[in-house]
Amino acid sequence: MPLNWFATIVVWVAYAFAFAPLHELTGGSGGEAVLVLVPVALTGWVGGFGAGLTAALVATALNAYLFGSVEWSDATNGWEVMVPTVAVFFVGGLTGYAHDLKRRLQVRERESNVRARRDGLTGALNRRALVEEVEDVLSDAGRRAGVFFVDLDGFKAINDTFGHAVGDDVLRIVVDRFRTVLRRSDLIARVGGDEFVLVLPDLPDTAHAAHLADQLVTSLQAPYEVDGTQVRVTASIGVAMSPEDGRDLEDLMRAADAALYRVKHEGRNGFRLAESHQDDLPGDAETLRVELRQALDAGELELHFQPQVSLSSGRTGAFEALLRWRHPRRGLLPPSAFLPVAEAMRMIVPIGTWALEGACRQAVAWRSGGDTRLRVAVNVSGTQFFDPDFVDTVRRALRASGLPPHALELEVTEATLIRDVDRAIGILRDLRRLGVALALDDFGTGVSSLNYLRRLPIDALKLDRSCVAALTEGTEGGVTMAVAQHVVDLAHTLGLRVVAEGVETGAELAAVRAVRCDYAHGDLFAPPRGAAEVARLLSSTGPYDLQRMGAADEP
DSSP states (O other), X not given: OOHHHHHHHHHHHHHHHHHHHHHHHTTTSSHHHHHTHHHHHHHHXXXXXXXXXXXXXXXXXXXXXXXXXXXXXXXGGGOOEEEOHHHHHHHHHHHHHHHHHHHHHHXXXXXXXXXXXXXXXXXXXXXXXHHHHHHHHHHOTTOOEEEEEEEEETHHHHHHHHOHHHHHHHHHHHHHHHHHHSOTTSEEEEOSXXXXXXXXXXXXXXXXXXXXXXXHHHHHTSOEEETTEEEOOEEXXXXXXXXXXXXXXXXXXXXXXXXXXXXXXXXXXXXXXXXXXXGGSOHHHHHHHHHHHHHHHHXXXXXXXXXXXXXXXXXXEEEEEEEEEEETTTEEEOGGGTHHHHHHTTOHHHHHHHHHHHHHXXXXXXHTTTOTTOEXXXXXXXXXXXXXXXXXXXXXXXXXXXXXXXXXXXXXXXXXXXXXXXXXXXXXXXXXXXXXXXEXXXXXXXXXXXXXXXXXXXXXXXXXXXXXXXXXXXXXXXXXXXXXXXXXXXXXXXXXEEXXXXXXXXXXXXXXXXXXXXXXXXXXXXXXXXXXXXXXXXHXXXXXXXXXXXXTTOO
């Protein structure tokens, strides 16, 4: 039972028992008639409008029961005191209304204070509140705290493609994901359209901060489902630590922002520690950095190649070049094991140049064997693509190797292009003038709309492995097939080849053929192999039997 109604009952039970003594105490002067207003007013003030009217009703009923009248009156000692029922109700209602008004004003004041401190869209702290809250965290010299500057990669493209309503929902989900990773004591503030600052008090060391930053990057890159629309967005995070990088919020945000800039420059979708902590990496990673510096000179980097197979003829039309590191102690390492370190060391451009030159030379060797239709496809990192010297690097690689430009295909991801669409289109046009072919890689993992494709001077569209796998997944496969068919048809209308990535099963092969993809590559055809093995493969095998391979998974 609410406290105000409990108080009403207590007041009126007490008053009922005290009425007779009160009548005797006042000598029948009529004081008890006036004093009935006291518990009515008290009940209204304590319990509110409803309680005040209930008290008046109880008083009226009590008087009618005791004295057979709805009016409170006394006519002893020669004079009469009368309190009309309407007066009782007026007092109860008035005091109750005053209580409710006071309470509403208090609630409104609290809500106003909350609005003044909170971002209206996401519920996160605003910049003003962050400054106030963080003072307590940073004022204690004995506490270490981490300041994370988070920027969403390509968020503008989400607003432009899907509309601001979807963008707003994505921002809310982003804050919810922050909360699943962070503690209740950590501060989350939105300081810009797609920028957030996180303050994490009592972090034991930079390794723990790096672990949390990595968790946040992983959490934020998962797909966002908004009103039936699936979008993807990644995050770049700069991390600063107190007191090493500063003792106030301004200095820490400046250090974190500088680290964030490096993430953006190196390709986005990751995190970096502030400059003072670059040597705080775990020993294993630091060893890897030293060894990677020597790998290029020591000839430890290798190119492996995987065939792109025509889905109409079964013949190999191109080979995709894939980087590997033959580590002297750890064996053959995939790119995921060392490219992030290469990016942090700013070695990604020289490594990319080495891969491009080697792929061009290898393609010339294959073509000299008689199959002049073979092309080679090379992945280009975001950092290398936006390097001012990149177009000249491609020109030099073609000239030095003697490879015809049309036999080279450069693959650039959606995530790279949306970093700066206008600048990216300019670079693509410069490459097109060289005569090389261009492919949009990992299509389906970013935020590109189909209309966006019309702007890009590209030759091929590569469906991401996740999209290929979805074609055969459960009951949703039929819906996915229809969407994929629409994408492929539009790509063909735009004059683009469509390549299915990562085909691993016969069912997936049958699916990508059904939606009329032009090419496919994946372990179903052949795993990545060294150049010598590829040469033997070309000389000893004919076209793939696509019909048989596509039926391999059928019962």
